[in-house]
Amino acid sequence: MSGARHVLVVGGGLNGLFAAVLLGRDGHRVTVLERDPAEVPDPDVAWEVWQRRGCGQFRLPHYMQARFRHLLEAELPDVADALVAAGALRYDVLAALPAAVSGGIRDDDDRYATLTARRPVLEAVVARAAAAQAGVAVRRGSTVRTLLAGHPARSGVPHVTGVVTADGEELRADLVVDASGRRSTLRALLADLGAAAPAEEQEDGGFVYYCRHFKGSGPMPELRGPVQQWYDSVTILTLPADNGTWSVTIVGSARDKQLRALRELERWTAVMRSYPLAAHWIDAEPITGVDAFGGPGDRLRRLVVDGRPVVTGLLAVGDAAAFTNPSLGRGASIGLLHALRLRELLRSVDGADPQEVAMQWAEDTATAVEPWYRATVGTSRSRLADIEGDRTGAPAAPDDRWALAKAMSAGTRKDPVVLRMQLEIAGMLALPPEVFNREGAVERVLAAGGGAPRYPLPGPDRAALLAAAGLAVPA
Ligand SMILES: Cc1cc2nc3c(=O)[nH]c(=O)nc-3n(C[C@H](O)[C@H](O)[C@H](O)COP(=O)(O)OP(=O)(O)OC[C@H]3O[C@@H](n4cnc5c(N)ncnc54)[C@H](O)[C@@H]3O)c2cc1C
Structure with missing residues (x-):
């Protein structure tokens, strides 16, 4: 590949x-x-009018981490x-927490701030930027059904040269980018080409999310605890968003049949x-009912297997490429990091053959994305084991790494330095081992x-939680 290319991107999320x-x-x-x-609506009305069936989480709570803001503002x-x-x-977050918890504002605290919005508002803004960008065309209502490929003699693996849409249109390109999300059918598309299977790691989904959005007329509700609060059997998320809106979510184990009753608004x-610490976040005008969503499991997909690309x-x-469950x-933020690495890759591989490009991308993904994938899977697996327990x-079986993470979470209320350490990890500013x-x-x-x-x-223990929900407490 060399110079400016024609790139086909599958998926406009x-x-x-x-x-x-x-x-x-x-x-x-x-x-x-x-x-x-x-078509993409104006961001002002995106929440009300935009239907996006291709993205199951489109109307569910989204909170951007501080790293997202850093990357966006810089790039x-x-x-x-x-x-x-x-x-x-x-x-x-630090300015929003009581000074007794934050220790007051310190130099450099600004780095923990984020920029966040409900998903339709966020995506409408990014979609407008894409629509306005010279050299970019976004074709909506266009589904990719098949990949076009040849078999170059040197590598012996299929080399993708384009796609075929559901309408039968053939589109050729120098590079195809699969950005079709967690439901990507790439595995099947590659099998159709006769390519070897990608290597995949998969975690069971295990959380279920009971969420509701609200709108207030003044500032965000007072932050009395972390935006993610761990309690017996559930996690509570209070996530600020755009235009005076926010969401409140109760996260439980998907196996917790009793708590499925939390779909009912009254309970x-x-x-x-x-x-x-969280109750006052529901004292406002609701803009949705309670939506229940069984969260999908994490998946890491590699297109280089045993040191060789399965496709170029x-x-x-x-x-x-890397889906992390939504609990964190x-x-x-991981996706934006990845998209930026893609830009760097194309800047650096001028003249490289497709095999080298595939190998380099595998390495870039392993360096930039995989550590965050692993950190997220590790934390969510341990948290799920706790609420299952x-x-x-x-x-759950004792685990020193998890014991340390829990000590950090507890310590955020006592030591402002520990609070900032925890915010670095939660905000994706530093990986846990770095901290x-x-x-x-x-x-x-x-x-x-x-x-x-x-x-x-x-907060309530499990018995009190069940009682609050009007559910029978097992003897
Ligand atoms: C319940 C839930 C809550 C979440 N909350 C957060 C959060 O708080 N913070 C956060 O950072 N992340 C959150 N996420 C994750 C975040 O939504 C995803 O990381 C993000 O959407 C990934 O973007 P994407 O563009 O890779 O995929 P998607 O947004 O899924 O976009 C993929 C697009 O590809 C299109 N497509 C699929 N197949 C084809 C095809 N064959 N041809 C053409 N188009 C196709 C789809 O229509 C879709 O528009 C959450 C996820 C879930 C499930």
């Missing part, structure tokens, strides 16, 4: 659109094919500005009322949060 804008600005010609036909500052103009919220409301001419980005709200009465390997970090975390009760935040 957040990452397909980010990739298109970034590559278009580098002089590539980009065609995005998005299955959903709806696409006009998109960051457009988001602010559309009402996105620059949210500074959901009664349960939320029993958490003193095609690279996967975003959820299509990292998918969009709450339900069954059989505690814990600093001199004195482990000792500090254990001093602040070691030996804390299993659930230090004030």
Whole structure:
């Protein structure tokens, strides 16, 4: 490959659109094919009118991490500005927490602030940037059904040269990017080409999300605890968003049949009322009912297997390559990181043959994305084991790494330095090993949060939770 290319992007979700804008600005010609036909509305009305069946989580809570803002402001500052103009919220957790918890504002605290919005508002802004970008064409209502490929003699693996849409149209390109999300059918498309199977790691989904959106007339509700609060059997998320809106979510185990009753508004409301640090977040005008969503499991897909690409001419980005379950709200930040690496790749591989490009992309993904994938899977697996233990009465096996993470979480209420360490990890500013390997970090975390009760935040135990929901408490 050399110089400016024609890139076909399969999927016009957040990452397909980010990739298109970034590559278009580098002089590539980009065609995005998005299955959903709806035209992009004005961000002001996106929440009300935009239907996106291709993205199951489109109307569910989304919170961008601080890293997302950092990347956006550095690399696409006009998109960051457009988001602010559309009402996105620059949210500074440290400024929002009581001074007794944050320790007051310190130098450099600004780095923990994020820029966040409801998904339709966010995506409408990015879609507008793509539509306005010279060299980028977004074709909505265009579904990719098949890949076109040849078999170059040298590599012996299929080389993708384009796609065929559901209408039978053939489109050729120098590079195809799979940005078709967590439901990407790439595995089957590659099998149709006779390619070897990609290597995949998959985790069971295990969480279920009971969510509701609200709108207020003033500032965000007071932040009395972290945006993600761990309690017996459930996690509570209070996630600020754009234009005076926010969401409140109760996250439970998908195996917790009793808690499925939280789909019912009255029970959901009664349960939320029993958490003193979060209850006031539901004292506002609801803009949705309670939506229940069984969260999908994580998946990492590799297109280089045993040191050899299974395909060339095609690279996967975003959820299509690495999907992380939503419990830590990292998918969009990881995806933007990945899209930026794609831009760097195309800047660096001028003249390289397709095999080298595939190998380099595998390495870039392993370096930039995989550590975040692993960190997310590790935390969510341990958290799920904890809430399953709450339900069954059989505690999860002891795990030193998880014990340290829990000590950190407990310690955030006692030590403002530990709070900032935790915000670095949650905001994707530093990976857990980077933080814990600093001199004195482990000792500090254990001093602040070691030996804390299993659930230090004030809230109901399982029996009280079930009682609040009007459910029978097992004898
Ligand atoms: C319940 C839930 C909550 C989440 N909350 C957060 C959060 O708080 N913070 C966060 O950062 N992340 C969150 N995420 C993750 C985030 O939504 C994803 O990481 C992000 O959407 C990935 O973007 P993408 O562009 O890779 O894929 P998607 O947004 O899924 O886009 C893929 C697109 O490809 C299109 N498509 C699929 N197949 C084809 C085809 N054959 N031809 C043409 N088009 C096709 C689809 O229509 C879709 O538009 C959440 C996810 C879920 C499930």
